[in-house]
Amino acid sequence: MSAVPANLRLANQTALLGQLLGRKAASRAELAKATGMSKPTTGKIIDDLMHAGVVEEIKLMDGGRPSVGRPGKQLRLATNRPRFVVVDLGVEMTRVSGLPASPPELERWEVTFKTPTSADAWQEKVAQSAEKIQVRRPWAVMVSTPGVVDERAGRVLLSPNLHWSEHADLPWILRQVWSAPVGLVQEVRALALGELGARPDGDDFMVVDISDGVGGALMLGGRIYQGALPMSGEIGHTPIPGNNRLCGCGGRGCLETLASQRGLIQSLREAKGHGTTFADVVKAAERELPQWMKDTFDAIATCVSAALNLYGVRRVVMVGRIAELPAPATDYLIGVIQRASMWSRFDAVAVTLAPKRVSRGLVIAGIHRFVMPADWSVKH
Numbered sequence: 001m002s003a004v005p006a007n008l009r010l011a012n013q014t015a016l017l018g019q020l021l022g023r024k025a026a027s028r029a030e031l032a033k034a035t036g037m038s039k040p041t042t043g044k045i046i047d048d049l050m051h052a053g054v055v056e057e058i059k060l061m062d063g064g065r066p067s068v069g070r071p072g073k074q075l076r077l078a079t080n081r082p083r084f085v086v087v088d089l090g091v092e093m094t095r096v097s098g099l100p101a102s103p104p105e106l107e108r109w110e111v112t113f114k115t116p117t118s119a120d121a122w123q124e125k126v127a128q129s130a131e132k133i134q135v136r137r138p139w140a141v142m143v144s145t146p147g148v149v150d151e152r153a154g155r156v157l158l159s160p161n162l163h164w165s166e167h168a169d170l171p172w173i174l175r176q177v178w179s180a181p182v183g184l185v186q187e188v189r190a191l192a193l194g195e196l197g198a199r200p201d202g203d204d205f206m207v208v209d210i211s212d213g214v215g216g217a218l219m220l221g222g223r224i225y226q227g228a229l230p231m232s233g234e235i236g237h238t239p240i241p242g243n244n245r246l247c248g249c250g251g252r253g254c255l256e257t258l259a260s261q262r263g264l265i266q267s268l269r270e271a272k273g274h275g276t277t278f279a280d281v282v283k284a285a286e287r288e289l290p291q292w293m294k295d296t297f298d299a300i301a302t303c304v305s306a307a308l309n310l311y312g313v314r315r316v317v318m319v320g321r322i323a324e325l326p327a328p329a330t331d332y333l334i335g336v337i338q339r340a341s342m343w344s345r346f347d348a349v350a351v352t353l354a355p356k357r358v359s360r361g362l363v364i365a366g367i368h369r370f371v372m373p374a375d376w377s378v379k380h
């Protein structure tokens, strides 16, 4: 039996994983120093992680000779073979890959297909993908899915743009293809996890995804925030005064109806009488920003800054379509979010644009959910 309480052990594992995610490789001594843990504690957790196949040792050659003893050995998240099947169930496309414990920096997908309109057709396509990626016994199958997702129950509660997923038993479907546990991850939460270790600082942050929909997720103390309800971060469904548009959630006036890709195109068309694609929105933002776009960005800033003020977070990572807009638009948006956040009266509020890191986020979710807490607290 371990003398260390399970929750402390989990916190220690999380800290170590955080270090390994942010570094290419590190020695045991470096990891102990960086996490503030004792060398024996670090060594014990590393041994467990190595035994589980999460971490691997790289034997460095020192002047042509293999180095002797532990201090010279470097550790990293295992790259040797695919351990997870990751699936990105998108409104337009579904992507599938087999990935090792070491999550990729950049998106990596082996199979991509157009998302069908029924669960049966999707299952068939996924089964075909399994033939191609050849991961025999994955630790887990991790799925990113849009909408309101009850991750604990493995169910999609609401998905305005992918209605069939609400009635489909996604974990059951995937278990017909791979005999492994299945983890559903709400898509914006997957993106937030993908940011872990992708930047040098380890601050708390909020991810805001503005794409087909508008959503957010909070990373606090290296863990993703989860409230009591199977729903959080839904800033896209905050009603905006003066907005009367109907939303896919059943509400009226939601931020999403203005700020999503479709909402932006609609506003352009209402203002100009033309414009049918996102490229037209990009064009409209190239010089002087139109008033409707400023109003929309002000509404985004109100919702995002409310979340920052509420949780005491000073970093925002913006991903999705919004990151594809030209500088006059993104500069305006970043500026209004910073000014609207109360922390800007005291110190800097950082708002950055980033690419989507779905596959990275899914691997990290898989480690958090299925590998890390695994009954180590009661072993030994």
Ligand SMILES: [Zn+2]
Pocket: 236, 237, 238, 247, 248, 249, 250, 251, 252, 254, 256
């Ligand atoms: Zn809504």
